[in-house]
Amino acid sequence: MSELKIKEKGVVVPGEVLAEGMDFLPSNGTYRLKDKILAKKLGIMKTEGKVIKLIPLSGKYLPKKHDVIIGRIIDVNFSGWSVDTNSAYAAMLPIKDATSEFIRRGADLTKFFDIGDYIVTQITNVTSQNLIDLTMKDQGLRKLREGRILKINPHKVPRVIGKQGSMVSMIKNATGCQITVGQNGVIWLQGDPKGEIIAIEAIKIIEEKSHINGLTDEIQKFLEKNKVTDANEKYSEKVKVK
């Protein structure tokens, strides 16, 4: 007697009935109320066999274990640093996980990270009370020195990265920028100003049109178009000089 009430890939709002009957199982972003399965968030419904899940379209970042994120130092304590994770919960970076250097008791911790610094960091643990522990002891985890910070909807991060990083490496190659994408929707990029402006524009297009098919082609076209005008500009400048 169980049946789906919403079509596959349909957009649902919180409280909407997704399925009736006990044959289906609620998963991410859904919950069971008596014999119905309802949506918890605004998102797109997907089914995998008997499991119903929801891909959220909007909302804040929810911290998850092993996520690599970009955080901002908001406070320096005795035992470590408080970090803003672009979510509703602040995180803690303890001294022992911050650096491999020896830190003397009572040393000035701002030498390592100061308030306002951005860091690439990994979540080691999230408790049931949403207390977040961070670490800096892994490959690629570092303090970010110069560059631009960009914030996007954290649910669009997978599209910005692409399959095995295809999208982000395409932007990197086209614009000559270094780009780091945090799972919390914070993006850091560094390059020359023109490249950065194009890269930011490309990322904004991805965020806006993340749902359409053939996004990769569109971004490729966009990047090529801007590359050509860029080269033209340089060419015309040379002509003028002569």
Next chain:
Amino acid sequence: MKEENKNYIIKYLKEGRRFDGRKIDEFREVEIEYDISKSAEGSARVKIGGTEVLAGVKMAIESPYPDTPDQGNLMVGAELLPLSNPEFESGPPSIDSIELSRVVDRGIREAKAIDTKKLVIEKGEKVWSIMIDIVPINDEGNLFDAAGLAAIAALKTTKFPEYKDDKIDYKKKTNKNLPLNKVPIPITILKIGEYFIVDPSIEEQKNIDARLTVTTTSDGQLCALQKGGDMPLTSEDIEKMMDLAILKSGNLRKILSGDKK
């Protein structure tokens, strides 16, 4: 971190660009909407990019100030709502909100934009008093220019309410416009390093050396100046900034007169 940000902005400016891809002296898109409030005598909404400011004009009959018995009263108030910028706090007016209202007030007052002598009903006893309220809805930088533009746009649409037997009927508006002489427009120029920029974003506003708000009228007459920021300005700097401000105010003036109903 502040130094780094500033150097990064300067790196962009060297290439003639800003963080959002604009040119150094380029404004964001400016939009003006008139008569947005039914209860105010005049109102306007100004959008400069993502920055949005509302201005409303209320009129009342009061006794004039003792030193100007033959002139109407003018008051400008600004409230920086916490909803417009997470750094604004509710409570008593902050230094920034006082500065904002005073810059707008000074522009309108010193340009003699309103013919205050025509606001007298009974000399020394009764005059119209004009109250302009400025409320930012969203702050993405450049509140000064947006607020100044919103105030003058609201004044342009202001109509006297009906006045009969010593009573004002706010529900009935007459066809009589507020006597306006001039249109003062403030333009804020920021100095970062050796560069002068207009229409700053929040990031740029935080990393300035100095800023100068220049209010001019349509004939290029200077009405008011307000300097901010920690660093000094040389006289050449100020001259350059004023020239740029007069140039940029022309564009805003076109938008203001083009949209007028």
